[in-house]
Amino acid sequence: MSEKPSEGVIYVGSKPTSSYVLAIVTQLSQGSKRVIVKARGRSITRAVDAVELTKRFTSGKVEVKDIKIGSDKVGEPGKERTVSTIEIVLEARE
């Protein structure tokens, strides 16, 4: 009864950018039509790098459909701080 995921989320952290490129490409090659790349704080640049590398690596077969930015509160209560977030929606071209 399980169906193949048609949407995957990749959280970009502090690993090398190539790890995330591989994760995105793997998701898309396993049948996901749509992958959402999410990052917070300093990893935002790495998320953009990963998406740009993926676009080049797949020769334009992956398309940026939407980009959203926002803010999240992180940290213990009383020590909260606000970090910026990004969400990049990628879709595989048919």
Next chain:
Amino acid sequence: MSEKPSEGVIYVGSKPTSSYVLAIVTQLSQGSKRVIVKARGRSITRAVDAVELTKRFTSGKVEVKDIKIGSDKVGEPGKERTVSTIEIVLEARE
């Protein structure tokens, strides 16, 4: 014969984020309806931070209308490298 600029571009570099928030708010308060915030490489996170701070600072009177990412070649010929870029289009709500 000169007309007021209706669109301004802010390049985010390595200054403190607050400098760019001030630049954005100043542009908007001087009659620009639209401000484009651009950054490359590591400054991408700072650009997102500046926009998020501006949104909070102006209590939602500034709206993100569009976000684009891309790549630029930088450096001397023969030593070129590719950096990621971001462009965030902001508009003042009436």
